[in-house]
Amino acid sequence: MSVDGGTPLVEVDSLKKYFPIRKGLLSREVARVHAVDDVTFSVREGETLGLVGESGCGKSTLGRTIVRLLDPTSGDVKFRGRSIAKLGRRGLRPLRREMQIVFQDPYASLNPRKRVGSIIAAPLQIHGVGDRDERKKQVRALLATVGLSPEHYNRFPHEFSGGQRQRIGVARALALRPKLIVADEPVSALDVSIQSQMLNLLDDLQEEFQLTYIFIAHDLGVVRHVSDRIAVMYLGKLVELSPAEELYERPIMPYTEALLSAVPIPDPDLSDQRERIVLQGDVPSPINPPSGCRFHPRCRYMTDICVQVEPPLVDYGNGHLAACHHPLNVDKEHAKPEDPSGASQPVPTPDIQRSSVVRRIVDYSKRPEEQT
């Protein structure tokens, strides 16, 4: 897993994806869901980029638009320097070999009437790889790669457990030896003990096949474990992008801070000690997103400027970007980034260095009474 110096495999530039809401006899467009709204970032070759956010923040839509399962409303996606946002079906076909997706729900993403063998062979068949026997051989090898038995070739999806089905989904995504795999919540439907097996498998495969992952998840623990860098989304916007550990050590955007502090910690003493920020209310509707900073109605540092001006994504060094008028955990000189709009307004900055993540190691050789 290389973090620095990798060449960008995917470049996303001001990508927007709106879904029209149509009403009436003439199906006039009455409103738009701003699912992905002006998102820019890049993914380096060989890295895992984690994409986190609450449901409805647009993370899945972003993932699907990148691999062109959805057509962008505007903006561009470049794969290996080549723009793919406007390619047609034909032009996309060779690229489909390079970009694959693993879906969230292992119960809904496998055709129940097809045998596992033909499900995994489907991409090979479509792209005319080998003859029948050759494909069969490859599928058996793939089954073994993802930790299933080659004898499972002739079974139907219903004969497998959730974890095994997800392995089938991974085998299908791997069939064409892609460069990029978008994993859309690949473990959220699985039990904890199965989840860790799956995460380890994805880790092994990345090393073996030199894969680049865009890993979409809502679980910040899972994302930290797999990612080199993490992008946080809120209501269609990219609000923070940071090297993985740094995001947890010093979140800049108050939303990230709140998200981190809401993750339950399986350690009762730590859980009692840490500062808990419980966000009030729900995520607003992406049809009429709030003005200015989209997080302002739920933010505890909110001031007037947050309502009026949308904060730009500012680089705080070390590849740590955030969009906030009241950045946390940053030095004073960084606190007032140059405002590209020219509207300079004094910005109060919370000067507390805080970390909502507390850590310690329990000494399991001792009894709880003896531990501090």
Next chain:
Amino acid sequence: MPQPLLEVKDLRVSFRTEDGVVKAVDGVSFTLSPREVLGIVGESGSGKSVTMMSVLRLINDPNMLVSGEVLYKGRDLMKLGKGQMQEVRGDEIAMIFQDPMTSLNPVYRIGDQICEGILTHQDIDKPAARKRAVELLQQVGIPHAGSRVDDFPHQFSGGMRQRAMIAMALANNPDVLIADEPTTALDVTIQAQIIELIDKLKDDFDSAVVLITHDLGVVADIADRIAVMYAGRVVEFGAKRDLFYDPQHPYTWGLLGSIPRLDRPKASRLYSIEGTPPSLISPPQGCKFRPRCPHAFEKCMEEPELVSRVDKRDHLDRCWLDPATKRVTRYNTIEGGRAA
């Protein structure tokens, strides 16, 4: 120890299926004291939901076989008639279900659904019940409760629906509140709101809570005691701090080790419990966790009992390993993958 409010003794629930008898719950016993929060943790299929559903006798399946006792304030709920059971259900013991999207009736107004329970169990008229419904919605934190009471479930967000479900469960001021995965369908920020709410309301309403979850993080917050279930049995049962800092069963270690945790340095590799949970039709011989347990030895071919430790009466587990060995071996399972 105070007189238990609820006492489950050797509960067994099995289902006849075409393939054989599924022993979903296989000899579960526990007690619940007044105002206590009991966490029941386990993976899907471990029998945690079936246990609590059978306590309320909510499963109505001709192929179901139940045995055991469920004593509520000394009365055996298993022996009550249908009508008597209905008086207990929703009034003295209430339940919050996992999925607020499917547990509310989409064609009735939220308020009417709350009133239904109130009118069934309390001798008051409709306007009074409605007033109570508004109060309850206010208590669970629904803004503008006075007008939202007439909304339909689809007008509520996921978090608000779960709040409405909680309001419904609390309507008759129950002594026991059973919450079955109340936050699983919700986002973390909303989960934090709901857990905080349950924690507050249990004090306001003086209720005991049974919290069923697969997430050890959730029970670390609010539970007093925790039962860990595996393959239809309780494998470990103890006070919260004992369970987290002195876990006795290798399955509990595995659960603690396989969570990617924010409160630990990043693990280079996660611990994973090999294999899959056993079939409940033909479970393995001896300890049910034996085929997946890295510490299994000959003795594990015999089924261990759920016994308390010599030095700690209220911490029970179902494992043959001796406590000294456990203290040495468990570290690697729980923290092994993490760089110190």
